[in-house]
Amino acid sequence: MNADERVFDYLLRLADSDLVLAQRLGEWVGHGPVLEEDIALTNVGLDLLGQARLWFAYAAEVETRFAGSGRSEDALAFLRDGAEFRNLLLVEQPNGSYADTMARQFYFDVWHRLLLGALTRSRDERIAEIAAKAAKEVAYHAERSADWVIRLGDGTEESHARMQAAIDDLWMYTGELFEVDDTERALAGEGIGCDAGLLDQPWRESVAGVLAEATLVLPTSPATQRGGKRGIHTEHLGHLLTSMQWLQRAYPGAQW
Amino acid sequence: MTMKEWPLWEIFIRSQHGLAHKHVGSLHAPDAEMAIKNARDVYTRRNEGVSIWVVRSSDITATAPGEKTPLFEPANSKVYRHPTFFPMPDGVKHL
Numbered sequence: 010m011n012a013d014e015r016v017f018d019y020l021l022r023l024a025d026s027d028l029v030l031a032q033r034l035g036e037w038v039g040h041g042p043v044l045e046e047d048i049a050l051t052n053v054g055l056d057l058l059g060q061a062r063l064w065f066a067y068a069a070e071v072e073t074r075f076a077g078s079g080r081s082e083d084a085l086a087f088l089r090d091g092a093e094f095r096n097l098l099l100v101e102q103p104n105g106s107y108a109d110t111m112a113r114q115f116y117f118d119v120w121h122r123l124l125l126g127a128l129t130r131s132r133d134e135r136i137a138e139i140a141a142k143a144a145k146e147v148a149y150h151a152e153r154s155a156d157w158v159i160r161l162g163d164g165t166e167e168s169h170a171r172m173q174a175a176i177d178d179l180w181m182y183t184g185e186l187f188e189v190d191d192t193e194r195a196l197a198g199e200g201i202g203c204d205a206g207l208l209d210q211p212w213r214e215s216v217a218g219v220l221a222e223a224t225l226v227l228p229t230s231p232a233t234q235r236g237g238k239r240g241i242h243t244e245h246l247g248h249l250l251t252s253m254q255w256l257q258r259a260y261p262g263a264q265w
Numbered sequence: 266m267t268m269k270e271w272p273l274w275e276i277f278i279r280s281q282h283g284l285a286h287k288h289v290g291s292l293h294a295p296d297a298e299m300a301i302k303n304a305r306d307v308y309t310r311r312n313e314g315v316s317i318w319v320v321r322s323s324d325i326t327a328t329a330p331g332e333k334t335p336l337f338e339p340a341n342s343k344v345y346r347h348p349t350f351f352p353m354p355d356g357v358k359h360l
Contacts, residue, residue, distance in 0.1 A: 043271070045292050045303040052306050153302060160295060 012199075013075040015192045016133070017068055018095065019202055021085070022238055024064035025096035028086055029246070030117060031058035032253050036104055046107075049153065053114070056146040061086070063139045087257035091247050092240040099182035101237075101246045105175070108168065111157040112175035118151035119215045120186045120208060127203035136201065155219045162223025169224065176220065177228050184232030186212065190239075273322040274300040276307075278314035286318050297321075 010018070034054030041047025065082040072079035080088075099117055104110045125147055128140035161172040187209040189197070196202030220227050236242065256263065271293040277286035289308050294300035300319040308314070328336060344350050 043293060045294065045307060049303060049306040052310070149305075156299060156302065160299070 010192065011075060013071055015196055016201065017071045017075070018192055019196055020064050020068035020071065020136075022095040022097075024061045024068060024085070025094045026100050026117075027057040027061035027064065029094070029096045029249065030100040030114075031055070031061060032249055033100065033102075033104055033110075033113075037110070042107055050110070053150050053153070056143075056150065060139070060143045060146070063142070067135050067139065083257065087254045091242055091250055094237075094240060094242065094246060094250070096237050096242075096246075097182070097185055098234055098237045098243055099179065099185065101243060101249060102179060102182065103245055106171055107157075108161050108171040108175040109178070111154055111161065112172065112179050114150070115154040115158045115219070116179060116183050116186075116216070118147060118154045119212050119219075122147045122151045123208045123211055123215075124203055124205070127208070131202070132200040158219055158225070159223040162220070162225040172223065173225050176225055177230070180228035180230055181232050181234045185235040185237060188235055188238070192238075271295050274304075274319045275322050275325060276300075276304045277318040277320070278304070278308055279316040279318075280314050281312075286316065289313070291322060294319075 031054045034050055034057070037047065037054075038051050039047065041050060062082055065085050068085060069079035069081060097117075099113060102109075102113055122144070125140045125144040129137050129144060131137045131140065158172065158176075161168040163169070164172075187205050189204060189206045193202055193205060197204040217227050234243075272295075273291055273293055274297075275291050276289050278289050279286045292300065292303050292307055294303050297319055301317050304317045304319055309317070340346070
């Protein structure tokens, strides 16, 4: 991979995680536990979708540099197969109950906030710009999801049990958040990307703090599920993409 | 006591160019902090405001429509309560 190809791959990782999580949050539209949460959660999804678009748009420009032409945002989002997606395994996990959704969101938001903070110092101007804009939105997301983990954890017996189960079940996907492969190592070395390994300690501290306030137990089981960055996904991604992509594939180039 | 319903909160927003918080509506939330976050999501999506106040609806005491007459009608016909009622002498320009 040359330098541009590495940046392209990295941008897809960022875009795909945002896109897949936005799609998952979109599944809550009309199904939220109360109207206010329906609006709040889907607003988070819209923010993430907007960020995905910014990453995709830049990715398309970078692709032009090494491939002569770049695919459009739509082509990248709707015409790639599962094995070409680079999102974290965490975000493709199903919505489940509100506890499951908020546990997933919480784990992701704490990481996302730290990552974007680091990327605002990227030597790549465009990455720094996008990260700066996204960071404002994600600061809010992170507060929100922590609030919910605390309220559900330190809530009724039932909410506490469900929240603890959700925290435990999703823990196995959190190791991937700090995985650094050759591409990311090279980009971090060039000052373009972020060394995700450095986010592990602060992430752990934040998560432990919130879980303590939520009267929840920090899991200690191994967090070894990974593969998203290489296009090796859980069974869930296929179904999610079918739902997300069928219209563009059935009616290519369709416009509203 | 377990509550089945979240309490209702009245929401007041001050816009960028305003001086006063205006009442914009109400919403349900488990507590004040969530009420503020929900108000931010429900009532400031289109850049409507820079400051949010939330008040538990049960903390608001309001006048009853039936009390309108004794409370407000007397003020209708007391023109001397308005500063413009008093004519200023010509010599006094800046009072």
